[in-house]
Amino acid sequence: MTPDAPPLLEVRNLSIRVANARSNLVDDVSFSLQPGRTLCIVGESGCGKSQTALALMGLLASPPLSVTGGTALFNGRDLLSLPQAEKQRIRGDRMAMIFQEPMSSLNPVLRIGEQIAEAVRRHRGVSNSVARARALEMLEKVRIPAAGKRLDEFPHQLSGGMRQRAMIAMALANDPELLLADEPTTALDVTIQAQILDLMRTLQAELGTAMILITHDLGVVAEMADEVAVMYAGRIVEIGATQDIFDDPQHPYTIGLMSSMPALGRRSERLVTIPGRVPSATDMPDGCRFASRCPFRIGICARTPELSNPGGSHRVACWRAPIEETYLQPQEAQPA
Ligand SMILES: Nc1ncnc2c1ncn2[C@@H]1O[C@H](COP(=O)(O)OP(=O)(O)O)[C@@H](O)[C@H]1O
Ligand SMILES: [Mg+2]
Incomplete structure (x- = not known):
């Protein structure tokens, strides 16, 4: 697949809001997916991963949730503005979704x-x-x-x-040309999880299905993804080819996620957990949504950072990125 092939799915500026909330719970999310490829959306619980997928499937709990902006071109047609009958025709046919809980x-x-x-x-x-x-x-x-x-x-x-x-x-x-898989192995024990991931990879190669795989588990990302979108509090904070994200993570949140994974952390001897929690969908902070948890926060973080490097393949939304070289240095400087 050449990078120039037309995308199977092109999501632009997708926003989702809970009725009466003052800001979007999914905010300005854009990504594209080539036929047969796998994009992993990764982030902690509550970051808007599932709602993003449900919106694409036309399955948002509406009300109270609704799409407040954006387009999602699937084979050139906007999923977000299709008539209901047309959505139903595509759903379960050209695109299908699987969930954590098979029931x-x-x-x-x-x-x-x-x-x-x-x-x-x-x-x-x-x-x-x-x-x-x-x-x-x-x-x-x-x-x-x-x-x-x-x-x-x-x-x-x-x-x-x-x-x-x-x-x-x-x-x-x-x-289907597109499979949306929302934490499909999260509820399974480790051995079964590995078998199911292996099965999904095999079938995908055989059938040529493109996949959006939602997970909170960077181990799953490493196994499965061609591309990774790191999502925090409803926004994509970093996106790129899997290799680039693992080799050169640039957003403090991505680095934090990786550092908290012992098997993957590049400095696994010094485990870090990210203090604090994801803000609630009805009470999103202004500016960078990660700022309150970020050890690198400065004044400008009160303004929303855009994704850098427009048109590039590795993009990051952080005023201070790339930050990796300096990460953890403040700790090293402290007396024991
Ligand atoms: N029906 C709903 N009404 C209000 N808020 C909701 C509803 N469904 C989901 N949310 C909120 O949307 C946010 C994102 O949820 P979700 O997409 O499920 O996150 P993730 O899949 O990343 O764990 C959460 O803060 C959740 O509380
Ligand atoms: Mg979810």
């Missing part, structure tokens, strides 16, 4: 095979037997053992990991 997608009273077949019938208008054959094919693709038998089981008869596989099978049944 938010799976219907507990329908057999696994029926639900996947129903998703196929709804969008493809094929016969029952063709849809059922597709369901079986998908369960085999996600490597559910004894797939033929599982077709006739209910979700509660499957283990957590198998349910996650079934949800992936359903999401991919219509061969």
Whole structure:
């Protein structure tokens, strides 16, 4: 894929607001995604990752949430302004979403095979037997053992990991161009998590699906992402190719996230946690939203920093970036 190929998805200035809040909970978010690529959106809980994905799917809880600005061109058409019927046609067909909790997608009273077949019938208008054959094919693709038998089981008869596989099978049944995956492995134990990530990578390579993978886990990012968008309090604070972000993190928040990951921190012998917490959606501070937690805060941080390097591939929204070379030096200077 050449970098110049037209993007599959181009999100520009997406903003989302809770009714009556004085500022956006997702604010001016822009990114693009090429066909077949993976963008990870990473950040602590409450940073607006899920709402960003839900807005793209047309699934925001509205009211109280609403899109207050922006566009999201998917194959050249703006997802945010499509008529409802058109949205429903694209959803589950050209784009699909999977969640942390498979039971938010799976219907507990329908057999696994029926639900996947129903998703196929709804969008493809094929016969029952063709849809059922597709369901079986998908369960085999996600490597559910004894797939033929599982077709006739209910979700509660499957283990957590198998349910996650079934949800992936359903999401991919219509061969979408874009998969939105919101913390798909967060609830699973480490071994199962690794298996599911491996499965997702394999299927993605086979099917050529582009993916937006939402996670709070930089380990998952390192495994999966081509590009990374670091999100803090509703804004992208740093975005770039995965290698660049890991080799040369420039935003204090990105550096803080990395330093708090023992396996990844470049100075893992000195673990840092970022003090403080993400501001609430109804009470966002003016200026840089990270300032109150930032050890490098200065006067100008009362103004909102724009992403640097317009048009470049590695961009950062910080008045003081790049900051990495000086990080932790104040601590070293202090007497023991
Ligand atoms: N229905 C809602 N009403 C009000 N605020 C909401 C609603 N849903 C989410 N929020 C707020 O939106 C913010 C971002 O949430 P979310 O996108 O779920 O974060 P993340 O996925 O990064 O953990 C949170 O502060 C959350 O409280
Ligand atoms: Mg979330």
